[in-house]
Amino acid sequence: MTKPRIVFFGTPEFACTVLQALLDEGHQVVAAVSQPDKPVGRKHQIVSTPVHALAEENGIPVLQPEKLRAEADTILAYDPELVVTCAYGQIVPESILKYPRLGCVNIHPSLLPKYRGGAPIHHAILNGDDRTGVCLMEMVKKMDAGRVFACHEVEIGEDMTGEELDLKLKEESIRIIREELPRYIAGELEGIEQDEEKVVFAPNISREMEQVHFQDEDVNTAYNHIRALIDWPISYGVLEDRRFKFYKARKEIREHDHAPGTVLGFENGAMNIAAKGGIIKIYELQPEGKKRMSADQFANGAGRGLTGKVFE
């Protein structure tokens, strides 16, 4: 039996894992669609999206329309029998959704209907969940709302960072492609409608959401906040009008009398910050305008003298 002609839609690193898995499994990927390459960084250099780069390496034609709707015909010219998407970043118009004989499926890293949207991995940790997963699902007009064909659960460790969970979910995505996609293609998977009552949205992390507010967040919330955003997009605290990014942290639950946000000092390689109901211990940070460094290095230099100051 010949493999169906697949057009893949995806943009970031996570989608690359899925694309690579398709290739490793011998699927016939006839084209890749990704968001347009954009200028990035201080020098405004154009950087390829990860999917663009990977597709190019494998000699797969890449399409990067600004507006997908306008280029639908170009994509359909590749005559896909199946569309696979993962973190593409644009709404896929109906003209494409209804074209492939085998339909359009999406790989989504959450336990739908929980965490529809662009940042399901981050939100799972932000909410302190102990499990999440990866779904193979039907694409419909409404974002992440289609029937779920298969779902693999993944445990979230107590101290797991967004980076670590991302890695685990990538591995599970590979299994989904390896084990579930062939069954889908063979028509063996039923598909279960999502319970609309239980929908939870996971919007992209906005600039404002990156800041940790020690005044408003208790120790658990702050800790989940910090570890969820490691190591992208990274959370930060504000102290004396300067931003400090938090790259590595732990929490300690214990009662104390210090005002939330107070820098209690440096101890055993950590900068201790008071929070409601406990202590946030920062082991690695990046002061604004400086390079990323350990709490020890920070304590040896500019960190001294910050004891007693209070994070916003």
Next chain:
RNA sequence: CGCGAGGUAGAGCAGCCUGGUAGCUCGUCGGGCCCAUAACCCGGAGGCCGGAGGUUCAAAUCCUCCCCUCGCAA
């Protein structure tokens, strides 16, 4: 010309405004103390102060240009 911070010993920083023997914490090396130590005490090594010009009797410090790093914004 987007805005801003910074480049001083292996690391992190102070000194610069108000020119005049380059200092602190850590690390490192040696010694001491101790049952012992990542603790403590004593001592040493390690710097063309990012680069090039300029001002000056004298420049880490003041002026000009360049290079590099980082934060914000996009």
